[in-house]
Amino acid sequence: MWADPGGRRVSLLLRDVVVEGRLVDVRVSDGTIAAIGRPLDPAPGEEVVDGGRGALLPGLHDHHIHLVALAAAERAPFVGPPAVNDGDQLTVALRRADTALGDGEWLGAIGYHESVSGPLDRWRLDALVETRPVRVQHRSGAEWVLNSRALAAVGLDGGEHSDRPGVERDEAGRVTGRLRGLDRWLGDRMPPAPAPDLAAVGRRLSRYGVTGVTDATPVMSLDDLGPVAAAATRGDLPQRITVTGGPRLATAAPPAPLARGPVKLVVADYAQPAHADLVRWIGAAHEAGRPVAVHCVTRPGLALALAAWDEAGVLAGDRIEHGSVVPPDLRARVAAHGLVIVTQPGFVLERGDRYLAEVHPGDLPHLYPCRSLIEAGIPVGGSTDAPFGHPDPWRAIATAVERRTIDGAPLGVREAVAPERALALFLTSPDAPGGMLRRVTVGAPADLCLLDAPLSRVLEEPSSSHVALTLHEGVMGPRN
Ligand SMILES: [Zn+2]
16 A cells, blocks of 8 residues: 555556557556656656556446445355356355455355256365365255365264264265254354455455446445445445445435445335335435436336336436346337436346346347447446446456357347447446546546556457556555
8 A cells, every 4th residue: 555654645656558549657646647648757755657558547437236245245155046057156156255265264155056056065165175164055045065174163074963863974974064954053063154354345346447336235224334434434445435225315425435326226026116106216316416226127127117207207317227128119218318227248148048048038139238228329337236246347348248148158249339338338437327438637536447458458358357456546456
């Protein structure tokens, strides 16, 4: 960290970086971009970073994420669909969680199902993570698989409790690690799930070049925002954070340093509000001077939301979260209302194979659209919806271009956009997703993402592996 003891940010010189096609040096001072030119001479005591002729971009903004849920998932990963769809993804999820934990901490995963990831026993788990106790809960909730260290820790591996009913053994009489109906017994012997680690989330997003996020959780109480505000104040979350909150918080101000975003309204199959309620919530948000962000993932859900907007009217900044199915007739109404859509291109990759199997064929061509929306003049912002999607926006960018599922099947290729356009989904400001691109200019906040190569090269195969350095208000995040 490059803050002096007084908390002021010392100045920093980024040498040989490419800004909008121009090779320049960039001076960052006191949290903002102080100068752009070439050459700039280092001031006495100034930190100099060699940019290696890599592209310097505004930091990425993820327009829809859930920070606390992501932090929880980081330490106790959900290893069922849609996060994990096969054995390889199970491996990745468990190993990733392993690296996020401290020495000796238990790794607990939930949501496992053998039909997705294959059969699991202590030996397979040992091969994945050997150095710490691991417990994996079956989707049913009533079965667990423990690795050898975990079995030893609870006294089940040749220990005093090995003969308990519910402890499975193979033909050779060995404890397999599969336990049934022992939740209460295990609960008394295993440590409780670890507290969510928001600092790990902050570091991870920083490594992706993310300098801002909009937390789209429809929290019902300001207390729910406390942990995020505290983590942001400590610097554990170095990103600029905009929060939504549900209709009950329409008139409330979030705790500093969180910025107030739109009011989040949920129109879901499991929570379909009445038309009158929706109209009332939209009206109340607008009265408080706030736009709304309406969760719409089905065709009827979008139609219901549009009917409510017909009656309540539209405020600049009103937006549709997901817009998972937008057929042409509804698209025209979205455009006519001037509504924004915040999409998750990454779902095409992560959930696409399931969509191809399960979504109504009539809806498939209109699934997670992007290009058709932009062509209709609808502002489109990009997001990951992590932890429900992978938190790496570069994966979403690559998928917005490729439109392929994990198994490689094309899905809605007519909705593909050019790589620059896909990147732009993440370069707009939190209050105008899909609006004007933020730029690297003198006077702008030094929220920056330095790549290790020219932009054209990176966009040939978009990947967060190209993020060399992220600056949060001029302060360096962890180096990649
Ligand atoms: Zn969400």
